[in-house]
Amino acid sequence: MEKAEFVVVANRLPVDHITGADGEQTWGRSPGGLVTALDPVMRNADGAWVGWVGQPDLDIEPFEFDGTHLVPVRLSAEDVELYYEGFSNDTIWPLYHDVIAAPRYSRVWWEAYQRVNRRFADAAAAVSAENAIVWVQDYQLQLVPQMLRQSRPDLTIGYFHHIPFPAYGLFSQLPWRRQVLQGLLGADVIGFQRVADAGNFARAVRRQLRYETKASGITVPNDDGTTRRALARAFPISIDASSYMQLARSEQVQARAVQIRESLGNPAYILLGVDRLDYTKGIQHRMKAYGELLDDGRIQVEDVTFVQVASPSRERVAAYIQLRDEIELAVGRINGDHDTMHHTAIRYLHQAYPREEMVALYLAADVMLVTALRDGMNLVAKEYVASRVDNRGVLVLSEFAGASDELGSAIRINPHDIGGLKDAIMRAIEMPAAEQGRRMRSLRRRVLEHTVEDWSRDFLQALDAFHGREETQ
Numbered sequence: 001m002e003k004a005e006f007v008v009v010a011n012r013l014p015v016d017h018i019t020g021a022d023g024e025q026t027w028g029r030s031p032g033g034l035v036t037a038l039d040p041v042m043r044n045a046d047g048a049w050v051g052w053v054g055q056p057d058l059d060i061e062p063f064e065f066d067g068t069h070l071v072p073v074r075l076s077a078e079d080v081e082l083y084y085e086g087f088s089n090d091t092i093w094p095l096y097h098d099v100i101a102a103p104r105y106s107r108v109w110w111e112a113y114q115r116v117n118r119r120f121a122d123a124a125a126a127v128s129a130e131n132a133i134v135w136v137q138d139y140q141l142q143l144v145p146q147m148l149r150q151s152r153p154d155l156t157i158g159y160f161h162h163i164p165f166p167a168y169g170l171f172s173q174l175p176w177r178r179q180v181l182q183g184l185l186g187a188d189v190i191g192f193q194r195v196a197d198a199g200n201f202a203r204a205v206r207r208q209l210r211y212e213t214k215a216s217g218i219t220v221p222n223d224d225g226t227t228r229r230a231l232a233r234a235f236p237i238s239i240d241a242s243s244y245m246q247l248a249r250s251e252q253v254q255a256r257a258v259q260i261r262e263s264l265g266n267p268a269y270i271l272l273g274v275d276r277l278d279y280t281k282g283i284q285h286r287m288k289a290y291g292e293l294l295d296d297g298r299i300q301v302e303d304v305t306f307v308q309v310a311s312p313s314r315e316r317v318a319a320y321i322q323l324r325d326e327i328e329l330a331v332g333r334i335n336g337d338h339d340t341m342h343h344t345a346i347r348y349l350h351q352a353y354p355r356e357e358m359v360a361l362y363l364a365a366d367v368m369l370v371t372a373l374r375d376g377m378n379l380v381a382k383e384y385v386a387s388r389v390d391n392r393g394v395l396v397l398s399e400f401a402g403a404s405d406e407l408g409s410a411i412r413i414n415p416h417d418i419g420g421l422k423d424a425i426m427r428a429i430e431m432p433a434a435e436q437g438r439r440m441r442s443l444r445r446r447v448l449e450h451t452v453e454d455w456s457r458d459f460l461q462a463l464d465a466f467h468g469r470e471e472t473q
């Protein structure tokens, strides 16, 4: 194949391996927003995407899919265990989400993380044309920018960090903190979700590496004694709002929303939670608040049903196995105490659904509960808002989700304050239509005027403008 002028490097490829009814193996496009956002850029630039297919030990040659050149990176079962489940999701993930679960620091995992990052960097270098733009995604690949800069100094390198970057006092726990900072600083532009994340990163760079930072600029020394500038600032990610609006306006989806309400016994109010089953999401906190409202008699099970979609995630990591047990115990207790023959308190679904079904659920839900204890952005909050083309519904939003910086017209809560969360749920349930409309219109304005396309354009423009500004000492 021709080398590519634009290359995305991410842990996952933008496709899912699908086994058809006849056993035939095909590829389907992943539902994620990143895929949609980059689609036009990939097509125009004849782009390539380097990533893992999501299953161990699969040897797959590069192939074309939907106008994009896909370059699979092979991970052995051991790589998956040490690099993906271990270092990425049992060290970095909990550490960067404020140590909600205890991070484990294993030298064997760190070795695997370096080895696999090198493999991604080599694959990206091999497919990149001279002076190409390479955009590295997320915490699984923090060493790739520096590895690429060393092997291919001609490249323009961007990195976007989709999850939080923690405060210095937490980040400094990481035994390999300097290597990770150096890894990221291989990029010309390092993007974060929130201004606070970029600030935390700059502080860690100052404290650990003693590099100078000024506004969003960082002065990075080169090996030859010269310096270059890197940019570290916030680029809040978003969704492809119009595709949610289009679905929300479709008759089938609207009919499905009515059907969902009916199948729940037509309660007066439906509360909704939609998350990957992850300890960062505060699922237990919202269940506790809801359960107590039933216990207190402030709401009745006939009137208020809570639907929780918890999609399966990282199911072999111990903290996730334990979380699932705890959540399912809580659901069983609350339902056992409050269900009637005709009404259930919590309709719990440990499943993933296509986007059409999600939009129908958003339309069926009077109140959306986003109670994350820490979250890079939380796109579910934005999806709910984009789907409410009727300007109804109330978003209850944790101040610890990145989305809270933009969505000021939500009812903002501290999920640790169960009393406050209960009051917020009551306020949401009782909110008059006029106030719902006022708030929802203002939320929608923000989500519609800053879509994921704006996000990728802003990032790539910054990358373009910033590249090549050498400084000599």
Ligand code: G6P
Pocket (backbone or CB within 6 Å): 012, 138, 139, 162, 163, 313, 314
């Ligand atoms: C978060 C991360 C992504 C990740 C996704 C799903 O949104 O920022 O990088 O792909 O979770 O997690 P998984 O481990 O299944 O890729």
